[in-house]
Amino acid sequence: MPAISPSRHRPVFLPELRPHLFALLLALPLPAVALPSYGEVRAAHVPSEATLLARDGRPLHSLRLDMQVRRSPWTPLAEISPALIGAVIVSEDRRFMEHDGVDWPAAGKAAWSNFWGGRTRGASTLSMQLAGLIDDDGQRRGRRSIFAKISQSTAALRLEGFWSKRQIIEAYLNLVSFRGELVGVGAMSRQLFGKWPHGLDEREAALAAALLRSPNASPALVAKRACNLLKEMQRAAECAGLEGFASRTLSGAQAETATAPGEQLAPHLARKLLVAPGQQLRSSLDADLQRFANQALRRQLSALRQQNVEDGALLVIDNASGEILAWVGSSGDLSGAAEVDGATALRQAGSTLKPFLYALAFERRQLTPAALIEDAPLTLDTGNGLYAPQNYEPHYRGWVSARMALAGSLNVPAVKTLVRLGPEAFHQRLRQTGFSSLQQSGEWYGYSLALGSADISLLMLANAYRTLANAGQWSALRVVPGQGAGPIPCQRDGCAGVFAGPSRAVNTPASAFLVGDILADRNARAATFGLESWLATPYWSAAKTGTSKDMRDNWCAGWSRRYTVAVWVGNAGGSPMHDVSGISGAAPVWREVMDWLHRGDPGQGRPRLASRPPAAPAGLVRTRIRFEPAREPSRDEWFLAGSETPLVRAASASALARIAYPAEGSIIALDPDIPPQRQRVPLRLSATAEAGWRWRLDQQVLGPADSRLLWLPQPGKHRLHLENSRGETMDTVNFEVRALKGRRAAASR
Template sequence: MTSWLLRASCALLLGLASLATQAVPRFEDVRQAFAPSEALLLDRRGEPIERLRVDASVRRGDWVPLANVSPALRHALVLSEDRRFYEHSGVDWRAVGAAAWANLWNTRTRGASTLTMQLAGLIDDDWRHTTGGRSVTQKLGQALMATRLEQGWRKDQILEAYLNLVPFRGELVGIDALARTLFGKAPHGLDDVESAVAAAMVRAPNAPAAQVSRRACGVLRAMQVEATDCTALDLQATAALARRAWPAGDGIAPHVARRLLAGQPGGARITSTLDAGLQRLALQTLQQHVKELRGQHVEDGAVVVLDNASGEVLAWVGSTGDLSDAAQVDMAASRRQPGSTLKPFLYAEAIAEKRLTAASLLHDSPAHLQTASGLYIPQNYDRQFKGWVSVRTALASSLNVPAVRAGAMVTPEALTRQLDALGLNLREPGGYYGYSLALGSAEVTLADLTNAYRALANLGRVAPIAFTPGARPRATQALDAGAAFIVGDILSDPEARAATFGTDSLLATRFWSAVKTGTSKDMRDNWAVGFSRRYTVGVWVGNAGGAAMWDVSGTSGAAPVWAALMQQLHAHTPSRPPTPPPGVVRAAVRFGERLEAARSEWFLKDTQQPLFAIDTEAGGARPDWAGGLKDIKNATVPARITAPQDGVILALDPDIPPARQRLQLAAEAGGAPASSLRWWIGAREVGRGAQADWLPWPGRHVLQLRDAQGRVLDERRLEVRGALPKPGARPPA
């Protein structure tokens, strides 16, 4: 006995010494240090819309004030763990005496540890219970700290901290994680049975379900709950302990949450630009429409909604959720072939270069184009050809062959530069795609494509999108404002798209809007992207795995979702046609017999003319724009370099005489006399006329085609590699 008293005295002295040097934390400090295992994503008005787990070691929810905890649970916990909680001052000496007497006679009891003592172990690791039990020093130190806690904290604060810090089962710590995970509800909603089950888990967090239910039944009887049915309670406890996830309804923006909350600490609350109501509508509309398309082998989709002025992301749906086999993949940020949705940028570039106008005539007829990989024969969607059509009709009706002809005028290299300037960031140079780039053979993301259409809405100004409020990236002019305006006007014209879509399609809204659909090769992707004065909406449907859809058209795939969201966005907000920018004029135009009806058309200044017709006097159908021009190339495009191609690399061979390695330069004169053309490389004129030859000089060069007044008509960049000239030698003429 003397030895035991000596050890106890020493342990007590050590505990007192430890506590003498250790300050008991304040309740406010403990609550402030509490870190949930999730970070929280808020919408633009502060509404929680998604949780993301950032701590994989435990699962903690939010700190729950005691007033928001079910009274039944508070009652059950006190009855189960510390019946004299409101009477003692940290240590229940009656329970200590009973435990000592039981130990003397080897009788099992509940133990003498109070809620306050347990809280001391939860706050300070030195006094925490371990698998080997607590030492005498730990027990005494825990008791002393509990006494000091009771001196500085109120009883309600002790109970509140305990409920938020106690481990319940497995990785679940705190009442918020327990209630939402095992019972699928907030802590204030726990009933008597659920409260008894929760209290029963405190003493043995990982006990089998049968043991938990037996203890819970005893707690219910102690609570004097009438008609306690322990058999039914066992079934309910078993079902609850099998659950392991937050309710699915807690999140509507998982992909944005991963984007913004990754790397954030637990408990972080990040405000996004998303609109919770619009996000829910976009998700529900997409899911409902994809359900309707399941019979046509469609299971995935994505939606992006942008504010035109700020670039803020108002809605971002990366997948169809449970409908998809790849719900974790963010399809709004995945690269897919955009099909005809690239055509507006092609025609905008052609108009900006003054190669075409909205009234220019293009021939919709079979075309055979020689490429490096073989013969390319573009087809229209309906495999029918409409003959001579205006650019307005060709774009609005999404005709493929005229687009390829326009792409040949612009060149794939120039189109690639334009698309990259708009933020589409193609992975390969223009030559890799060839003429098929005009029909969307490259891969882009829905987010980038939607933002590029936003640039059309903003008259050619492009800026990155924003996920957090207040971020206003600087905009740059990536596309001619007049060309962007004209293309937007074409995409808003229901009459111009009637040849393909009819006059009453989903694309025709009650307010001003501009829209384009697209379908990729083998019907693997379907798109609808368009804008009003205030918003830009992009929609994609398809299959994340790349499987083809069955019989999904431009207006049955993504367009219904686009139309529904646009209608909702403008339910109470008007959208009027934009004001034309400086440099754009409107003029009356007429067309040749049986072509198109006369109309008023938009032009870049100095490109307008009154008549667009076909002249057959030369023995073939050729467009006669004005002044009796007979040559289709001269009539439809200004002067341009046809050889060499942009970005060409030449290699000089030292074994071949220099005079036999001259590079042939060729150009189309357009409406200008061929004799007025001048070839320049750097600061030197190297030739005149529609054709010339140049002796290549090692280095990187800019080849320019100029008129007699020195104005640059076209240019190409090229590189010459090979033997270097002798020191001091001058470039050859």
């Protein structure tokens, strides 16, 4: 390949043609608009792809937005294979280094041949072709008339007066079309050969150069021209197998290995933020963290594949700034729905809403962390039927403190807490905390709201837990670094309200602290999760898991002093997982990412990060407590000032006893097609019955209340009494039994 330097060379041409050609060119009017400079042409070059950058400027994800052409970012000459540069010069403009824009000998031969009707190899120099490529008058491009050639020659002469040879060949290789939609050396090299332009060898370079004359020629014709070019370059040995290689290359077989520049780490956020070809947007994402989070999620989902799990999503947020540091929307090729963004999809919340329920109860002094709640079978009349919540594990623990109930994620105590507060009050608190997807009223969701029956997104959940980490102060999330206003990636469905809205105090600092202290207490959750679970980190952190109905979703969200991490695992299509809970599905990913954040990597400039327990805010006192009877060990407990007590005593059964089922106002419908013995009604209490207690229905004693009793229902209205050993009524409910008209009631058969 001839050496390319910016030095000027005088043209060599036929002396007898020079005066006539110069006179003709000088007689023509100069273009009305001056040709752009090299810098202007390069600055105007717009790739067909937009690029999402990490916070440090490294490329994270490239997304093609111009579907008319495929054009890569500008490729400097130093990054283009010398073999390709040489092949293009030999093929298109042998005397490129010698002329000043017009190859006069070639032009003379072409004119003579055209005069006699013959065919010639062509006389357009690279400078002339480049002038045509950058000519703003699109109507003149591609014309082959003598006037168009003369105008192009004039532009080429002027171009060479201001541009260096290196700039001309570099610009030409970046602007010329190679094949189909491929424009420029970068797109051609990546798409056809699956490599960067600097890696092209002689055979690949010859094929690329042969495409310039006829971009859409058949592979056989391209191979033939490439072989002739290789022979001219004294590389005839490279012709062996060239036609087969050309056929594979031009059919797209090599394109399977071609990828967009850099790693493709954030497809879902890129699709939300990138809007124009050539755009380069710096995001708040940390490139190393984003890569690790992707890998951690994929590792866990690969391990769970036999349990019908293929999807997941993950978010990492800086607590102070609200900047999203990692956004993993799916498991990529492990998923059958990789395009679905699990970070914004609305899914059932499971137990992840319980911390906000207890925070509200603490604020309103309905509960303290030491308050006892009975974990026992419960049936509630909702007006549309009976609601009987059950724990995740098929047993009940009796009286437990609110600390143990929240840390152990017990369902019945959570529902009883919601009964105290009311569904509407809790619903309003969740809306204030950023759960904008809860469009219905609290009464519409009912008591199941305590167990996460509502649909939320991972984005909403992550920012809600960040609110607890920030002492109850909610603020919008950001996807770009800095303080100024940034782009909002999405505003509807799972993004509603997440990236916009004024900062606001949702929880009091005291209630947020109490919830965080409970969720960080490994002793309190030991009965459910064990002392050494995925949630038990060697640094201070608070975390909560959740599993939705039928194991369709599981979650793990939590925070340290610096970061909030939230993970969802499930299936985008909604199919249930097989025996996968929050602690076994999402929690391992949460822990792995949280550990990565805190252990640091001094070799990569990431220092080890400590996370110490937060200081208690004003208004809290710590008191030594004991339980009577000793249902839980003595401990130091936090209280809102004025609510502290050193002794926690369980109320007597008689003080707490009430009829749990049938509930007040219940209507029991009998099915005539079911045998009567199969329709007996169990009579249940909310507390353990003492000796001598009994059931009385209307005026008839049914039997003792301290043993299981199944009543054979009779149509009509009834009044059920619970009596103590002295015959005193302790509780009463009214209910009705109905049978279908026109058919015998089941009880009368």
